[in-house]
Structures are given as structure tokens and as C-alpha cells.
Amino acid sequence: MIGHKLKVARSASGLSLRALADAMGGIVSAQAIGKYERNEDMPSSRVLMALAAALNVTEEYLLSEDELALEGVDFRKKAGASAREEAMLQARAIHMLERYLAVEDLLNLRSVDWEQPRSAPHPVADMRDAEDAARSVREDWGLGNDPIPQLAELLEERGIKILSLDLDDVDGLAAKVRRKDRNATRVIVIKRSTWSERKRFNLAHELGHMVIAPVGNVDEEKAAHRFAGAFLIPADVLRAEMGAKRSSISIGELVELKKRFGVSIQALTYRCKDLGIINGAAFARLFKVFSERGWRTAPFEEPATMAPELEEPKRFERLCYRALAEGVIGEARAAELLGISVRELDARLDQVAA
Template identity: 40%
Template sequence: MFGQRLRLARKRAGFSLRALAERMDPKVTAQAISKYEAGRMMPSSAVLAGLGEALDVSLDFLMSDRIDVLDGLVFRKDSGTSARDRARAEAVLIDNLERYLTIEEVLGIPPAGDRFGDCRCDCIATEAEIDERADRLREAWDLGMDPVPSLCALLEEKGIKVVEADLPERISGLACRAMRQGRVVADAVVVSTRTTVERKRFTLAHELAHKIIRSTGNPGITLERAMDRFAGAFLVPGRDLLEKVGARRRRVTYYEIARLKHAYGVSAAAMLVRLGQVGVLSASAVRRAFATFARGWLTTEPEPMCDEQGFAAFERPQRFRRLVWRAVGEELISPVRGAALLGESLEVVEWQVSGPPVTHLIKE
């Protein structure tokens, strides 16, 4: 386990074996580091501390055994994503998940069971099947046809660990199952703090799709395209959209698209694509829109959602912080440990525990 963590930390830092050896104090050879990674040798405590410092990771990260492997790891990424970016994202995920599992252990919370059994399928062959799967999941979760107020809250309620983290620029999200001793200890979805709320919601729905649909039986539908289709159908149910805008339209105005994107909490581009998918607009009308007035929508979001308003006010993970504060409040962990888990200063945590000093509350 230590060897796997060391290799991941080295890739995250972008170091070769030789480059890491050159940065080490005390000095060790590249061959020795290779043996550490292969599990053929363990470093001394002094070398272990040096590895943590050279790689800018904690000893807890290098030595923890809470997670053996990330199974089914899938990235939502640009084509130019490097191996270093993927390693960095994986390390961020492991660090966050291990802190999450730590606080659940403190509170005696058992792992969540499988919430997707009846809705999961091994293979889909048509786009209509994808929409049907999205509708079936909404029905199973009693969501009706209304817009989902918070994807983060919904997924956390269903037992998925949702993490918002500073991911590399070319990666907007990832999903996986964290394994320990051959069993699943956490289903996880990670989204980047760099993305807009519109893209964050779509990314969460896309990563949810990976937990429902495992493959496509149609060479004309790639798995990532299927995930995007599911995300659109889950966020914007076809029947509800048809009731709002009508079954067949020659065109849909900018005004209507702007109102619809704010109603469902998706990007204008995703809304335009969805209008084509459900048959409101023809495929040629959608292509024409992206070639003209919607040309820049993939890079610049029109009518963006404002921070702390509408969907943006609720679309952030809450459960981990709630659990940490519960443990601090019940004195199951110290404020020092709480600060470490939250990644905040002890001063801030102590202020939140006791409130502002009394002198601040006395009027002169």
C-alpha cells in the first residue's frame, strides 16, 4: 500500500525517480525509491519524513490503509490532460475520501449500501433507453419532473460522497468506488471548484450516469456521449420540457433559452442540445444555432447564474462539514483535529466552537 501511495505522490509532483532522489534529504538513490514503490523495501523514519517533504504530502497520506484502490475510476476531462494531472486529481480524491472515512469512523457511521441496484444496467443500445434510465431513476428516487434543487444534496442523501476540490484545469470531475480489502467503502464523485454552477450540476449528473450505465452496445454511441445524454435527461426531463415549450418548433428564442437554463440549472449550450434531443428543434436547427448566435456558448456562458442565488446558493457539498462539526460539538474529536480535517486554521475553528469573544457583543 505504501508503495502505491509513494508512486502516486511522485507522479502527482511530476518527478522521475532520479528527480525525486535529487530532492531528498537525507539522500537516497533512485534505485532505493524504486524498491519502496515496488514494496521490496521500506524507508527509515528519517527517509519517510524526507519523502513527505520532497513530495509535499502528509505522512498520513503515504501510510494510510483506509483505501486500497480506486475502482472504476473515470475522469471528465479535456483530451490534453496529462498523466500528472490525472495523478494529482487522484491524490486529491484519496486525501478527501480518507478524511471523510475518518470522521465516519469516529461517529460510528457504517458504509452506505448500494442505492442503484434496480436502476443500474450493464448495457444500453439507444438514446431512448438512456432517457428511460434517467426517468426511471427519477421515479425510484421520488423526484417527479421538477428541477433538482441541489445535485450535491441529492447525491449525498443517496450515500455518495461528494467532494468539491481544486482539480487540475483540464479536469472538471471524476467518479469512482473506493475499495478496502476487496469491499466498497465509498462511492464518490468529485467536481472542480473552478467550474460554473451550470457545469458543476451537469458534471455531477454525468458522473452519476457512470454509476447507472456501465457500457453501450452501440458503436455509434460512445460511453461519454451516453453519460452526457443521461445527464441532460436527468436534469431536464423530456416530458416536462415538451410541456413548457411545445412539441415542434422552427426556432426557440434566446429569451426562452435563457429562462429555461435558469429554470433547470443547466448551461445554455446544454439546454439547446436538450431541445434537439427531445425533438423540439430539428438537428439542423441546433447546428445552425451553434454556428450563429450560440457560437460562443461553449466557452462563455450567457446569462450566468449569480453566486449565492438560485441553484448556486445550494450546489455545494455539506455533509462532510456537518459530520466534522458534529464530532467537535460532541467532543469526540478536538478542535485541533477538526481543523486538520476541515483544512482550516485552529483560530477559525475555535471561534466557530465558542462564538465571538464576549467583548465583541458589549456595546460601548
């Protein structure tokens, strides 16, 4: 039965039942499509072909039985995000994950399991525990105290699927993914167009949610924020750079530190306050300057902004190129998996070959 796959593909496309019927040229009604989604009826071959074409998927995809489900979904969103946008994002994430897992299967690759740090989960009763959790994760993964150049790549190596999508009022999500007859995997969705320093902090924040266990009345969001800051900017390194106590910090110094750690100027300033390097008065003065310069509102364009493409997950794309090069799939299938045209695929391959 095609109900689940059809509903996921339609939700991912953002089409209502009526809009999908219109996109198919009216060969079936919205009510009929609703019956297909509820598994009350099956489409004819002609209708199945039209459904696949309108949704930009294959007929084989709609007929396949492997189903994914997201559990424990945690959205990072603006106040104006609608339930419809959240549902569409979940469907798009599932739709992309299905393609990701499909290319792994085609290459006979074992899907990388989530490599939970040995010391996790970390009980967090106060913010200092979140600091210790970040230090322990770095130790467990052998990262030392050096800045992390490509966080998305690191997390994918540790078994977390990182997806980058075009989003509006939602900055991303994190969830567990349940797969039939397989272990659950972890997924983080990030906003493709966001500056890379914001992507990096969001990725570290979601990692925090995966490895900490709040105790008592601890605010988990604040704890995940503290974890993210500590994970990206180790305390010992920052104190060595700046000193243990400062009465003021120049914007120029913050810009240079931003370049080293790959985080926003504002995240660095929070980190300095959390570690007691600056006091509340100095913190407030700096944030007054940030507000005056427009860095605290969209598009959040601080000095030395990191272009969005600098922190993008690339593993899925590489696997598609590999499958094509090894003759496992053809150009049309590779383009479908990547969600692009064959012409765009050819342009990318020429660029890669160069």
C-alpha cells in the first residue's frame, strides 16, 4: 500500500490534496488521493505515474515498503512558525533521509550508527555540569582543545545524519529516526541559507541535547547553549588567548577570535561572560554596540561572516557521485536522489572533475 509514502511525498512538496489533484491535470479528485493516503484504495498504473511525476519521485519510491518515522522531534523555530510548516519540514526530512539511506544500500554500506560518547548521558544539575559534559565529549572523541574546522562532517562521521534544507521560520530540527528492522539513527536538519557560524552553534546545541540529561529544574535549552559554547570554545584555550579577567574587549579582538573558533561575535561574548572573563557591565556595553550596529536582528550580518556554504554536510552528495562513478546508478537516478536536474548534475560533475 502506498498511503504512507504518498502522504510524506505530498507533505514534503507542500501541496494540499486539491493542489496535487490540479498538478496531475485533474485525472483524479482530491477525495480519491485522500483515499490512497488512507490506504482505502490503490491508484491505477496511469494514476500512479501521474502522482510520481507531480511529486517528483519515482513510482518505485511510492510502492516501496520501507517506512521512516521521526521521534522526539525538537524544533529550533521563530515564534511565527506554523504547525503546517513544522509538518512539512518533518516530511521533507523523512523524504531526504529515505534517499540518503537508499544510496547507502545501493553501495552496500552499513549505515553509520550514532557513536554516543562513552561518558554520555551527562547529568546536568547546573551550568557547570554542561561545561564538564562538553569537555568529556571532546575527550571521548579525541578532539583535544583545537577548534573544530568542519562540525557537520565531524558529526556525520559519528553517525548523525546532517541535512541542509531551505527553510523559512524554522532554523532546523533534531530527532531520532526509527527504521523498520534497523537501529534508530539520529538526524539534525539545518537551515541552508544561514551564516555558517550560526549553523555551527545550532549543530553543537543539538549535540548538547543528545548527550546531557537535565536534573531537577535545570533549563535544558540554557544547558544545551552552555554545552555548545563550551564544545566550540574550550575554556582553557579562550583564557589562554584573552586572560582570566578583562575590563573590556575590542570588536577587532572579537573578530579575530571569531575567525579562529568559527562562532559568532555574540557567542564569544556570552562565553567570556560565562567564564567570568568579563563582568555583567562589560557584557552589557558590548551588546549595546551589537544592537546599534544591527547584528542582533536579521540578517545577523556581523563582521567576518562565514558564508553559508562553508559549513554544509557533503557526505550524501559524495555517496551519490560514488554510486554514479561505480555504475550502480545512472545520471537520471543520481539527479533524482540529489533533487536536481540532469543538467545541474552534469555541471557539478564538471566542477568536481576540474
